[in-house]
Amino acid sequence: MKILGIESSCDETGIAIYDTDQGLVADQLYSQIELHAQYGGVVPELASRDHVRKIVPLIEQACEEAGLTLDDLDGIAYTSGPGLIGALLVGACVGRSVAWALDKPAIEIHHMEGHLLAPLLEDDKPEFPFLSLLVSGGHTLLVDVQALGEYKILGDTLDDAAGEAFDKTAKLLGLPYPGGRYIAELATQGDNTRFKFPRPMMNRPGLDFSFSGLKTFTRVTWETEVELCSNDEEKQKLKADIAACFELAVTDTLSKKCVRAIKQTGLKSLVIAGGVSANVALREMLSTLGQKHRFKPFFPSPKYCTDNGAMIAFAGAMRMAANQYASYGEATIKAYPRWNLEQLS
Numbered sequence: 001m002k003i004l005g006i007e008s009s010c011d012e013t014g015i016a017i018y019d020t021d022q023g024l025v026a027d028q029l030y031s032q033i034e035l036h037a038q039y040g041g042v043v044p045e046l047a048s049r050d051h052v053r054k055i056v057p058l059i060e061q062a063c064e065e066a067g068l069t070l071d072d073l074d075g076i077a078y079t080s081g082p083g084l085i086g087a088l089l090v091g092a093c094v095g096r097s098v099a100w101a102l103d104k105p106a107i108e109i110h111h112m113e114g115h116l117l118a119p120l121l122e123d124d125k126p127e128f129p130f131l132s133l134l135v136s137g138g139h140t141l142l143v144d145v146q147a148l149g150e151y152k153i154l155g156d157t158l159d160d161a162a163g164e165a166f167d168k169t170a171k172l173l174g175l176p177y178p179g180g181r182y183i184a185e186l187a188t189q190g191d192n193t194r195f196k197f198p199r200p201m202m203n204r205p206g207l208d209f210s211f212s213g214l215k216t217f218t219r220v221t222w223e224t225e226v227e228l229c230s231n232d233e234e235k236q237k238l239k240a241d242i243a244a245c246f247e248l249a250v251t252d253t254l255s256k257k258c259v260r261a262i263k264q265t266g267l268k269s270l271v272i273a274g275g276v277s278a279n280v281a282l283r284e285m286l287s288t289l290g291q292k293h294r295f296k297p298f299f300p301s302p303k304y305c306t307d308n309g310a311m312i313a314f315a316g317a318m319r320m321a322a323n324q325y326a327s328y329g330e331a332t333i334k335a336y337p338r339w340n341l342e343q344l345s
């Protein structure tokens with residue numbers, strides 16, 4: 001079975017083809033980062049327009065890469081939410097139209113389900129059930145994954161998502177957008193013991209997260225300390241130390257909540273996915289804690305941590321194989337800017 005996957009929920013146009021016999025046979029990605037960088041964040045209308053420009057050429061390139069024609073496909077999977085409505089609609093319109101024209105099933109995929117299943121693309125993959133930490137620019141979720149489509153949210157963020165906190169801190173320190181990987185790079189040169197940043201919600205029971213207090217603490221620390229710097233070198237050192245202390249506070253909070261959830265559920269595997277799962281410090285911390293608390297962490301390879309078409313093609317293939325998808329007879333095009341992961345069946 002060959003499934004075309006279309007991802008267009010934010011600022012990446014991802015197109016891939018997953019073959020259930022051969023694995024991933026095409027993987028095309030176009031990132032709009034340069035387009036949005038000058039604005040310091042994603043401009044939704046520009047994102048939609050750029051998806052319109054890129055989506056069809058990328059589908060053609062994916063077919064060429066796989067040596068297939070559209071007729072060879074068995075289904076079209078596309079991200080139908082959550083995300084930016086205009087951006088989602090581009091993928092949904094193209095995906096459903098292609099499916100309709102070919103008289104093949106169209107499969108709506110929840111973006112976070114795509115992230116959650118991405119580690120299953122690897123050779124060393126987890127088996128159901130597992131715990132999943134989904135950390136992206138828009139979400140911070142701890143999910144009990146019993147089986148495909150059986151998702152129970154154990155923890156959520158009350159305000160900013162983990163990736164959003166990274167991006168806002170990067171902006172404060174004058175780093176490019178999206179700032180997660182720049183904070184991580186800078187943090188390697190910093191002293192993570194110079195300041196004691198708060199660990200939000202750690203001394204309360206439960207598995208929810210909150211990053212806005214940490215964001216404020218970071219801002220106040222930067223504004224206070226930068227006044228005391230007498231030259232550029234000291235300022236650069238301060239930036240690196242703040243990046244390191246901030247990264248440690250976020251990774252420590254995320255990791256400890258994972259351990260708490262592992263103890264609470266008795267699950268033995270932890271899947272970490274979404275853009276922030278590319279963070280090396282987080283990976284190292286969870287690997288160490290896994291040995292201590294006897295759980296096995298699974299990470300997607302870095303290119304499948306951030307948004308991509310492969311995870312959508314793969315999720316589509318899993319849903320089709322399990323006969324778990326909604327396919328409308330007529331050309332009904334739907335996109336959901338908000339969509340509860342627990343309500344997928």
Ligand code: KG4
Pocket residue numbers: 010135136137138139162163164166167178179180181184274275276277278279280305306307
């Ligand atoms: O999953 P993703 O590509 O898009 C959304 O669905 O939001 O995640 C993007 C987020 C951004 O906030 C970005 O700064 C963050 O992932 N990110 C990182 C790293 N690489 C990307 N955060 C921390 N460390 C990284 N190495």
Ligand code: ZN
Pocket residue numbers: 111115136137274275306307
């Ligand atoms: Zn994402």
